[in-house]
Amino acid sequence: MEMDFESYVKSQFGIGDEIIRLAGEAEQSASSQFARIDEIALLGQAKVLSAFADNRISEAHFAPTSGYGYDDLGRDAIDAVYAQVFGCEDALVRHNIISGTHAISTALFAVLRPGDVLLAATGKPYDTLEEVIGIGGKAGDGSLADFGVAYQQVELKDGRIDLEGLAKAMEGGVKAVLFQRSRGYAWRPTLSVREIDEAIAFVKRQNPDTICIVDNCYGEFVERSEPAADLLVGSLIKNPGGGLAQTGGYIAGKRKLVELAAYRLTSVGIGKEAGASLGQNRNMLQGFFMAPHTVAQALRAACLCGAVFARMGFDVSPSAHEHRGDIIQAVKFGKKELLIAFCQGIQKGAPVDSFVSPEPWDMPGYADQVIMAAGAFVQGASIELSADGPIRAPYIGYMQGALTYESAKIGILTAAQRVADAMA
Numbered sequence: 001m002e003m004d005f006e007s008y009v010k011s012q013f014g015i016g017d018e019i020i021r022l023a024g025e026a027e028q029s030a031s032s033q034f035a036r037i038d039e040i041a042l043l044g045q046a047k048v049l050s051a052f053a054d055n056r057i058s059e060a061h062f063a064p065t066s067g068y069g070y071d072d073l074g075r076d077a078i079d080a081v082y083a084q085v086f087g088c089e090d091a092l093v094r095h096n097i098i099s100g101t102h103a104i105s106t107a108l109f110a111v112l113r114p115g116d117v118l119l120a121a122t123g124k125p126y127d128t129l130e131e132v133i134g135i136g137g138k139a140g141d142g143s144l145a146d147f148g149v150a151y152q153q154v155e156l157k158d159g160r161i162d163l164e165g166l167a168k169a170m171e172g173g174v175k176a177v178l179f180q181r182s183r184g185y186a187w188r189p190t191l192s193v194r195e196i197d198e199a200i201a202f203v204k205r206q207n208p209d210t211i212c213i214v215d216n217c218y219g220e221f222v223e224r225s226e227p228a229a230d231l232l233v234g235s236l237i238k239n240p241g242g243g244l245a246q247t248g249g250y251i252a253g254k255r256k257l258v259e260l261a262a263y264r265l266t267s268v269g270i271g272k273e274a275g276a277s278l279g280q281n282r283n284m285l286q287g288f289f290m291a292p293h294t295v296a297q298a299l300r301a302a303c304l305c306g307a308v309f310a311r312m313g314f315d316v317s318p319s320a321h322e323h324r325g326d327i328i329q330a331v332k333f334g335k336k337e338l339l340i341a342f343c344q345g346i347q348k349g350a351p352v353d354s355f356v357s358p359e360p361w362d363m364p365g366y367a368d369q370v371i372m373a374a375g376a377f378v379q380g381a382s383i384e385l386s387a388d389g390p391i392r393a394p395y396i397g398y399m400q401g402a403l404t405y406e407s408a409k410i411g412i413l414t415a416a417q418r419v420a421d422a423m424a
């Protein structure tokens with residue numbers, strides 16, 4: 001007898017009839033969201049193909065360089081391709097930007113000088129930036145605060161950027177404004193590109209010299225365009241790496257500012273001119289080529305996850321009717337055990353390390369214990385199916401990523417079953 005998917009996952013993944021039924025309904029309900037996601041992916045793909053064509057990408061660009069890495073054709077072409085697709089003057093895309101935090105830190109130290117003020121426009125930035133800014137960590141570690149850069153923060157107002165608050169905070173003189181597009185570990189709506197663009201235009205009306213920096217992590221290719229920032233910053237083991245980049249980060253934007261970022265990453269005077277690519281160019285280019293599609297897979301997975309857990313009675317964010325501005329789906333579990341069951345279920349659906357069971361741990365750079373489900377080909381890559389959450393009330397789980405919708409669906413079914421079992 002031919003076996004179908006449902007009977008197979010019932011026997012192999014221990015998923016019950018009720019979860020199968022519920023997921024079927026959830027999937028049906030998400031069909032119009034899926035259509036929108038696919039349409040955006042098509043546009044993103046067209047932009048990427050155009051940039052590849054315009055920059056005449058060919059086999060020569062895949063060749064590795066060593067040592068100083070002078071005249072690395074691929075490295076320069078990748079910068080040009082990113083800049084074109086993101087609508088920027090220039091970009092710095094490097095495997096030796098080791099993470100999103102490193103990229104953002106590099107961008108901040110590149111543009112801020114002693115006596116300057118940094119203003120966060122979207123509330124407290126991502127947890128790992130606290131020590132960079134100097135609102136966490138120890139004095140003397142070399143944070144922005146240690147270098148005499150002051151910090152201010154404007155809270156979101158009902159989940160939206162508070163323009164009045166921004167204008168007020170800018171009265172004393174602000175050098176740079178940092179916007180975080182994605183929710184990070186916060187229960188708040190993800191900002192739309194339109195809202196960020198309007199806020200940037202507003203900031204420029206107060207003072208055209210203010211440098212607007214967007215932490216673009218998790219946002220790339222989710223909408224039709226990227227924010228019109230002076231600097232856009234992100235990680236290659238998230239969206240733009242397409243699941244193939246093995247490491248890296250990017251800083252894209254105004255040419256002069258990208259140059260300052262390159263000076264900070266390498267050395268003043270050397271900037272973008274050196275840095276061996278060590279054979280990473282092919283994966284970076286192929287990953288960027290895949291990125292619009294991969295992001296669409298991740299978005300479909302997020303929709304399915306939201307729809308399944310909403311049907312199970314949990315608060316989810318975004319809900320089916322809300323704007324989706326990043327690849328994250330948040331589910332409020334209310335109980336520590338359910339958050340842990342969720343993460344353990346997602347892990348069961350992973351291609352790598354599916355036999356391990358994640359437990360909460362003290363992760364460097366994070367204030368609370370964190371539980372993370374990650375069974376990725378690239379360590380910590382959250383464009384691959386992953387889930388995590390800080391162990392603090394109200395025990396929100398954040399799921400993101402999927403190289404394929406099919407694998408994510410299996411992970412989500414397994415997680416739903418685990419949570420249902422833990423509730424019973």
Ligand SMILES: *Cc1c(COP(=O)(O)O)cnc(C)c1O
Nearest residue numbers: 099100101126182184215217235
């Ligand atoms: C992931 C992320 C970061 C930091 O990236 P790491 O690669 O984990 O250092 C910063 N901001 C946001 C919004 C993120 O999602």
